[in-house]
Amino acid sequence: MITGKNYIGSRTSSLGSKIFKTFNPISNKENEQTFYEASTQEIKEAVDLAWEAFLYYQDFSGERKSEFLNAIADEIESLGDDLIDMYCAESGLPAGRAMGERGRTVFQLRSFAELIKKGDWVEAHIDTALPDRAPIPKPDIRKMMTALGPVVVFGASNFPLAYSTAGGDTAAALAAGCPVIVKSHPMHAGTGELVASAIIKAARKTGMPQGVFSNLNSSGIEVGVQLVQHPQVKAVGFTGSIRGGRALYDLAAKREEPIPVFAEMGSVNPVVFLPEALMKRGDSLAKTYAGSVTLGTGQFCTNPGLLFGIKGDALDQFISRLSEEIVLIEPGCMLHPNIIGNYEANKKKALSQPGLKLVTEYEQAIGHNVARQAVTTVEGTTFLQNPALHQEVFGPFTMVVQCKDKEQLEAIILKLEGQLTGTLIAEGNEVNTFSGVVDALRNRVGRIIFNGVPTGVEVCPSMVHGGPYPASTDSRFTAVGIDSIKRWVRPFSYQDWPNNLLPDALKNENPLGIIRLVNNQLSTEAL
Amino acid sequence: MITGKNYIGSRTSSLGSKIFKTFNPISNKENEQTFYEASTQEIKEAVDLAWEAFLYYQDFSGERKSEFLNAIADEIESLGDDLIDMYCAESGLPAGRAMGERGRTVFQLRSFAELIKKGDWVEAHIDTALPDRAPIPKPDIRKMMTALGPVVVFGASNFPLAYSTAGGDTAAALAAGCPVIVKSHPMHAGTGELVASAIIKAARKTGMPQGVFSNLNSSGIEVGVQLVQHPQVKAVGFTGSIRGGRALYDLAAKREEPIPVFAEMGSVNPVVFLPEALMKRGDSLAKTYAGSVTLGTGQFCTNPGLLFGIKGDALDQFISRLSEEIVLIEPGCMLHPNIIGNYEANKKKALSQPGLKLVTEYEQAIGHNVARQAVTTVEGTTFLQNPALHQEVFGPFTMVVQCKDKEQLEAIILKLEGQLTGTLIAEGNEVNTFSGVVDALRNRVGRIIFNGVPTGVEVCPSMVHGGPYPASTDSRFTAVGIDSIKRWVRPFSYQDWPNNLLPDALKNENPLGIIRLVNNQLSTEAL
Known part of the structure; x- marks a missing residue:
């Protein structure tokens, strides 16, 4: 079932010469399967494909994207015990923990699906025109959140499911309208491949564009470095050590076009x-x-x-x-x-x-x-x-x-x-x-x-998982909860744009029935 | 009336040995007043004072902060023709433009005052406890926006009022609960000092803490560099050239604790x-x-x-x-x-x-x-x-x-x-x-x-002034409009925190009467 190959969109690929295996810490032995680290060529293909997908996927309706996210959740559940067994073999964690983390992963995906189906999250703002205003007329301006572009997600060693392949970062980015390229964590490449296969299946079933998701294997830092430096990558999500997160932040800050890196790093709590x-x-x-x-x-x-x-x-x-x-x-x-x-x-x-x-x-x-x-x-x-x-x-x-x-x-x-x-x-x-x-x-x-303990991070809208550096590289965002979608979007204004050409969230008729700030008042009414 | 000195809080100071004058491009002559560039000692004093102020000011109610912002607007208007004359003498721009820009500056201050008085902007989220949930109880978690800390604002050459001393960045940061240190633009240091004196007067009248605002003169880059590198500075706002904005961004990214820089830079539109x-x-x-x-x-x-x-x-x-x-x-x-x-x-x-x-x-x-x-x-x-x-x-x-x-x-x-x-x-x-x-x-x-022209940036909630790099260093935020406050805040969660110790925005009683997301539903009700 496991191929050890990379997913470039739905295509599996193993062009690279570097191979590696994962390790079972309980039996203290390498696991059997061989994985192929992504080559420079495969990295390029995955990013190019993600960019092409972005041009379509960014405009998909909340409804369509939510079908995709829910389908990912379904496909992960369909993996059944294969996933649990692989998770345990690659992490040494008990099956109960694996099942709990799977539940959390699926819950996160479904929470984002619900959020984008509802649609209010885009923060639609409308200020209507005042053509007679003196000294100059006021134009019609409307604003909403739009996706940043392809996002690279680094799998976390300590959460093979909930903060890896289809974890919080991926779910939030896909919900936002950003294609995702996962740099799979070398310690659980098999778990990563299984989850990636579920995402690819879900993408096919729900008619998503090629390249909306790719999964690249790596044994060292090279794949991640190349991904973060690629001009068409527009943001990065990372969970791990301060050293690792800071290195990615530094790389991203030195690009000709710097990009946001949200790294959730160390903490002594x-x-x-x-x-x-x-x-x-x-x-x-x-x-x-x-x-x-x-x-x-x-x-x-x-x-x-x-x-x-x-x-x-x-x-x-x-x-x-x-x-x-x-x-x-x-x-x-x-x-x-x-x-x-x-x-x-x-x-x-x-x-x-x-x-x-x-x-x-x-x-x-x-x-x-x-x-x-x-x-x-x-x-x-x-x-x-x-x-x-x-x-x-x-x-x-x-x-x-x-x-x-x-x-x-x-x-x-x-x-x-x-x-x-x-x-x-x-x-x-x-x-x-x-x-x-x-x-x-x-x-x-x-x-x-x-009067509690810091362990246990509730997935809910009020949660902040992040904090002043080095807890995270950008304290203005959370890595957990639905507001983590804000890491991957930017506000965008339309000025005097014809109603029929506006996205549904900003149309006069309010066809999505969402809550909007209209002339500084919250409203769900049509204009 | 003009002293040429720096404001360290309400105290004027001229310890430095570097002096400079501004220039009247119409008469093609230097203006008379001599300005004292801030010394390293003065920079340190201003930041230390800003940090002390922050510990109080961050918790001031929206009502109190709004009084401060409205008082700044009043005091700027009270400067009358002195301000207009100085503006014209230092910019070569006509009096009509000066008055228009003053109107915009005052409007921005009053808009933020209204926003924080209303109070909804803090994005209060409440998820109540489920003590009986299995397998583990759900805690009570509440979230709201909180100020980042002292913000450094760089005055813009082309907007001596609306994007300088008491311009959009300053107004947004003060509204957010962040003390501000302005690195005054050398081309209009006199205009800057007049506006700074208005802010200081307003701070005194409304009982703001010492150091909530400081104004530092500079003729070159040194003052700005030292400010951005100071560990107690937590964010930077800048409007100007790509070269200048990128240099600040790079400095901030290289700090031991990197900080956000929002630079609105060049654009060919x-x-x-x-x-x-x-x-x-x-x-x-x-x-x-x-x-x-x-x-x-x-x-x-x-x-x-x-x-x-x-x-x-x-x-x-x-x-x-x-x-x-x-x-x-x-x-x-x-x-x-x-x-x-x-x-x-x-x-x-x-x-x-x-x-x-x-x-x-x-x-x-x-x-x-x-x-x-x-x-x-x-x-x-x-x-x-x-x-x-x-x-x-x-x-x-x-x-x-x-x-x-x-x-x-x-x-x-x-x-x-x-x-x-x-x-x-x-x-x-x-x-x-x-x-x-x-x-x-x-x-x-x-x-x-x-079918319009790009010139003319309407100040309204739907405006996005920013964009992909190099239009700005962080496309996830706008520099104009009330949402620009989001540049200077971070989300903060309270878990199982006693009701009487919570900030008003999160108390059960909803004493501010603001709109909150309670268990995923918008509500203005008490709990």
């Missing part, structure tokens, strides 16, 4: 435990956070890597309970030998910093590629002075920063880099006492959580 | 004249376009620098009528000797290109710094092969490209760089015959105009 809450609920918080730190073997971008508290008995007690609880949890396999290799190296590097203490680490016998979860502590003063301690250790690792007092806590938060999330654990009136800390946290994150 | 329209209305079109090319001495970013037609008698006749009409217009003074120097140099450079013919140029005696308008022609094939001919000649200059046929016209449009505007001049059914040309144009511009 600070959690602030206020004293009264620790005193009253320290034990249950320790249990909850042992779970959150180790969830998915710590391979979530919202993993709580930094815990802050003010020194005292309650914090000491919390640290010791957290350490006890975390080693009760069965350690998990990481996605790939490279990932666990980085985990161990980064953990070691962190522990080599003066003042960082290892409080506990899972010590029993473990299988291949299984990560030993760890809890560390450090003094606030030491943390404040050493930026190396602020870096993410991707995996089931957390650091409890023991602050001297409220002032030091606030000073530390102010110095943190941008984060996806910030969490506040507090009792009733504590928030008012610590308002400086809360304000500082607010300016460093994209989402702030009260 | 292609106009396509279809054959039937030229046949029927060639003479009146020639007169209209003679006016549009020379409007404001060609110093508008929407100046029509490229006119396209298909070879034939009608186009020949149009060229000869345009040439006759354009020299009937009294030539105007340009903004500064540097600007006319560049105009003459770029015109000469263009005319040195093989195949570009000068059809007419104003030849009578002219005053100091007055620009001779010019009409040139070139064959489509020549234009297609020589990208040097695609460059903007800022001033009253236009080039008529004589295309062989429809196919060549389409091929040329496809090759154009990104543009602010594209204009189609057509009779009834011609548009269908030339649909390929129209589609090509649409993908190259931010605004498309039917």
